[in-house]
Amino acid sequence: MLWMKNWLETRFRFFMVFTPFLLLIGMGFLQVGHVRPNTLIPAEQRLSGILAIFTLFWLVPGAMLASAGIKTQAPLQATKGLHGSVHFTLSLPVSRIRLLCSRAGLGVLEMAIVILVALIGFGFLIPLQFPELRLPPTDFVLYGVTVFAFDLAVYSLSTLLATFMDDLWQMWGAMLAVGAVRGLTALVKPPQSMDVFQALGANSSLLTHSLPVWPVVLSLAVAACLYSAAARNVRERDY
Amino acid sequence: MEPWVIETHEIEKSFGSQAALKGLDLQVPTGSIFGFLGRNGAGKTTTIEVLLNIVKPDRGTASVFGVPVTDTRQSVVVRERIGFVSEDKELYPYMTVSQVLRFTRPFFPKWRADLEKRYLDMFRLPLNKKVSDLSKGMRSQLMLLLAIARGADLLILDEPTDGLDPAAVEDVLRELVSIAAANETTIFFSSHQLAEVEQIAEHVCILDRGRAVVVGALDDLKARYQRIQVVVERELESPVRWVDGVEHVRQEGRTISLLVSRNVEAILHQVRSLPGASSEQFSVGLKDIFMETVRNN
Numbered sequence: 076m077l078w079m080k081n082w083l084e085t086r087f088r089f090f091m092v093f094t095p096f097l098l099l100i101g102m103g104f105l106q107v108g109h110v111r112p113n114t115l116i117p118a119e120q121r122l123s124g125i126l127a128i129f130t131l132f133w134l135v136p137g138a139m140l141a142s143a144g145i146k147t148q149a150p151l152q153a154t155k156g157l158h159g160s161v162h163f164t165l166s167l168p169v170s171r172i173r174l175l176c177s178r179a180g181l182g183v184l185e186m187a188i189v190i191l192v193a194l195i196g197f198g199f200l201i202p203l204q205f206p207e208l209r210l211p212p213t214d215f216v217l218y219g220v221t222v223f224a225f226d227l228a229v230y231s232l233s234t235l236l237a238t239f240m241d242d243l244w245q246m247w248g249a250m251l252a253v254g255a256v257r258g259l260t261a262l263v264k265p266p267q268s269m270d271v272f273q274a275l276g277a278n279s280s281l282l283t284h285s286l287p288v289w290p291v292v293l294s295l296a297v298a299a300c301l302y303s304a305a306a307r308n309v310r311e312r313d314y
Numbered sequence: 315m316e317p318w319v320i321e322t323h324e325i326e327k328s329f330g331s332q333a334a335l336k337g338l339d340l341q342v343p344t345g346s347i348f349g350f351l352g353r354n355g356a357g358k359t360t361t362i363e364v365l366l367n368i369v370k371p372d373r374g375t376a377s378v379f380g381v382p383v384t385d386t387r388q389s390v391v392v393r394e395r396i397g398f399v400s401e402d403k404e405l406y407p408y409m410t411v412s413q414v415l416r417f418t419r420p421f422f423p424k425w426r427a428d429l430e431k432r433y434l435d436m437f438r439l440p441l442n443k444k445v446s447d448l449s450k451g452m453r454s455q456l457m458l459l460l461a462i463a464r465g466a467d468l469l470i471l472d473e474p475t476d477g478l479d480p481a482a483v484e485d486v487l488r489e490l491v492s493i494a495a496a497n498e499t500t501i502f503f504s505s506h507q508l509a510e511v512e513q514i515a516e517h518v519c520i521l522d523r524g525r526a527v528v529v530g531a532l533d534d535l536k537a538r539y540q541r542i543q544v545v546v547e548r549e550l551e552s553p554v555r556w557v558d559g560v561e562h563v564r565q566e567g568r569t570i571s572l573l574v575s576r577n578v579e580a581i582l583h584q585v586r587s588l589p590g591a592s593s594e595q596f597s598v599g600l601k602d603i604f605m606e607t608v609r610n611n
Contacts, residue, residue, distance in 0.1 A: 076417050083408050160406050163457075165368045166398035167421050170390050310386070313369035 077169070077177040085140065085178075089185045092139050096189055099132070100196030107203045118205045119282055127276035130257075133222050136186045137229025138249040141179075141237060161314050175309045179234060179302070186226055194219045201281070210281060217280035221287055224294035225271055229253055231301035238308035269293065316380050319344045319468050319500040320365060325374035327360055327524075334360040336524035337374065342502055342517070347494050349515030349532075350504040353608055357524040358504040359401050362472050366398060378468065394422060397461030401472040401504075403453040407446035411439050411456060424465030433459040436485065450477035458486060462493060469493075471503035475510060483507075487514050512600040520607055527607050532600065539598050540578060544570040547590025557584055562606040573598065573606040 113121070164174065198215045201208075233249035240248055257272055267273050271294055274287035320342035327335040335357045342348045352358045363369040364376050367383045379395060381388040405414055419425050434441070437455035439448075448456065454477045461469055469490075475483045491514050494501050505511050511518060518535065520528040528535065539561075546568050554570075556563065559577030563570065574581050578595075585593045 076420050079413075080406065080409075080417055083406070083413075160404045162363070162366075162368055162400040162402070163398070163405055163460075166366055166393060166396065166400070167418070168390050168393040169421065170386060311370070313363075 077174065078181060081178050081181040085181060085185065088139055089189075092136050092185075093189050093192070095135075096132070096193045096196075100193065100200060103196070103200045103204070107200070118207050122201070122205055122208065123277045123279075123282060126279050126281065127272075130272055130275045133190075133226060133275060134229055134250055134253055136189045137226035138233045138246050138253070140182045140186050140189075141230045141233030141245070141249070165314055171309050172306055175234075175306055179230075182230060182234075183227070186230060187223065190219060190222050190226065194222070208281075211284075214280050214284055217286045221274050221280060221291055224291040224298070225275060227298040228271075228294040228301065231298040231305065235301045235305040235308070238305050238312065316344060318342060320376075320378055320502060322361070322364070322376040323374055325361070325364060325371045325376055327357075327364060327369065327371050334524055335364070335371070338521070338524065338526055340519060340526060340529070342500060345494070345498045345500055346516045347490070347501045347514050348503070349511035349518040350502060350521065351506075351508070351511060351518060351604055352504070352521035354506075356521045358521055359472055360524075361521070362401075362470055362504065365470060366393070366396070394424075394464075395467040397464040397466035397469040397471075399454070399457045399461050399469075399471040399474045401476075403450060403457050403477065405445045405453060405456065405460075407444065410442055410444050411448070412441040414445060414456065414460065415441075418460050418464075422464040422466075426463045426465045429465075430459065430463040433462065433489075436489075437482075451479060451482065454478055455482070455486075462489070467497075467499060469499055469501045469503070471501065473505060474503055475505070475507065483510065490514060508601045508604055518600065520604055522608050528603060535603060536597065536599070539573065539575050539603050541596040541598050541602065542572040542574055542578075542581065542585060542593055543596065544572065544585050544588065544591050544593045546570065546588050550588070554584075554588070557581055562609070573602065 165171070194215055197218075198212065201215075202210060229249060232252060233245055236248045236252075237245040260270055260272055267278055268287070269289050270278065271290040274290035278287055278290075280286055318341045320340060322338050322340040325335050325338040325340075326333070338357065338361060340361070350358055350361070360369065364371050365378055365383055367386070367389050370384060376383045378389070379392050381392045383389055406417075409417065415430065419430075433439075433455070437452070437459065439452060439456055439459070445453065445456070454474065458471075458474060461471065471490075474490075475486055478486060487510060490501055490503075493499050503511075503515075512532070515532055517530065518528070518532050519526050530538075549568055550565070550570075554563075556572070557577060557580050559574050559581055560572050561575050562573040565571075572581065572585075582593065582595075585591055
């Protein structure tokens with residue numbers, strides 16, 4: 076039953092995230108054959124540029140689909156009334172951690188669906204745009220794993236922020252924080268093999284044909300730490 | 315069976331610099347209807363939130379059915395036995411009445427389908443209407459239904475009749491009494507409506523600024539508290555130092571009104587010692603006790 080409640084609460088947000096991805100891929104298909112690529116630039120370089128831009132898009136599912144699990148939410152509408160039902164939720168014989176986990180479970184599932192559908196689209200679109208690269212399907216799977224790990228870290232950050240911030244602040248807070256980390260990595264320049272952002276762009280499996288192990292491990296570790304902190308906050312705080 | 319369903323000891327809770335509870339001691343007898351009174355901001359809702367582990371006390375202990383409210387594992391099990399109506403009567407606005415019922419039912423193994431049907435009929439709640447489209451009165455009724463149909467051993471109701479019309483209030487109070495009698499359910503309810511509390515409560519607690527100032531069986535309190543009206547020969551020039559038991563003194567000209575809670579004989583003896591004093595004793599209602607004790611503080 077918690078799943079039903081969570082779905083009713085997150086479905087608008089899910090469609091708000093899902094629809095732009097569909098539109099983007101649809102527009103990509105419409106462009107095939109109409110836009111002539113600049114053949115002076117190597118295909119790898121062109122794809123690298125597109126993937127770097129797409130890193131920003133991968134931020135959105137993680138940041139938007141997360142929540143504190145207990146405070147209800149809906150996009151772009153006044154949520155005061157929704158937050159009022161927190162007391163009713165907390166009077167149910169369900170632990171706060173279970174409430175958080177059920178919400179996170181659904182959020183991660185929604186995120187996985189968005190990523191999967193987008194990657195299936197990519198799987199058809201990129202070979203059409205870059206036939207010379209001859210990308211095998213496994214590269215897309217590895218790219219999907221990288222994106223999912225990155226989004227899991229963003230999702231956990233957004234969940235942590237949602238334990239003490241309101242919906243919109245939580246969402247923008249997560250995006251700004253990741254943006255700040257991106258800026259920092261551009262300045263500090265960590266080793267390429269450790270750079271999560273490079274792993275989604277120039278160092279992605281679509282170009283290196285291998286899984287960027289360390290960025291994936293790092294993302295998962297960060298996600299675990301942030302999610303534990305969120306769970307601790309949810310368990311301890313007053314509502 | 316434990317003698318007390320709810321027990322708190324020296325509970326303290328502050329929100330920032332604002333102290334909401336300042337050492338609250340409370341014992342709610344099993345099977346009783348317990349009225350929890352206090353002015354706005356007295357700490358009633360905070361107490362209820364502590365009991366449901368929605369907020370955590372800074373100091374002191376609280377237990378429900380003998381289980382400490384801070385025991386997160388056990389308190390989940392205990393909540394299967396608790397029905398709750400929140401102060402703001404907020405439910406999930408995006409669900410229909412039918413969806414809220416479908417959502418809540420599976421959490422409570424002792425869910426009473428018969429009571430669900432009974433109150434749906436009694437309150438005429440439209441199953442297909444969204445909660446956001448219900449009036450405040452209807453939301454109160456739906457919350458009451460959800461609390462009662464849980465088959466709970468303890469109902470914690472925060473202003474349960476808020477938003478209801480007088481006829482509905484009467485219905486609800488009657489139902490609460492019959493539920494308490496039929497199922498030995500303990501009802502712990504807060505209210506501003508002294509008449510409602512007086513109508514159904516067996517025990518009361520008057521809370522003021524985070525402390526319980528009056529606690530006891532309503533009949534005992536009514537028997538114990540009295541008003542003594544004194545008329546003296548001429549206006550007193552200096553205030554009288556009254557003996558123990560005088561809760562509140564009001565003086566207007568030659569008339570002195572005393573609210574006393576004990577030591578009546580000693581107080582009457584002191585009254586008779588005033589120059590040319592004549593006195594009369596009156597029994598008092600809950601409203602007098604409430605007004606005088608809260609004002610006194």
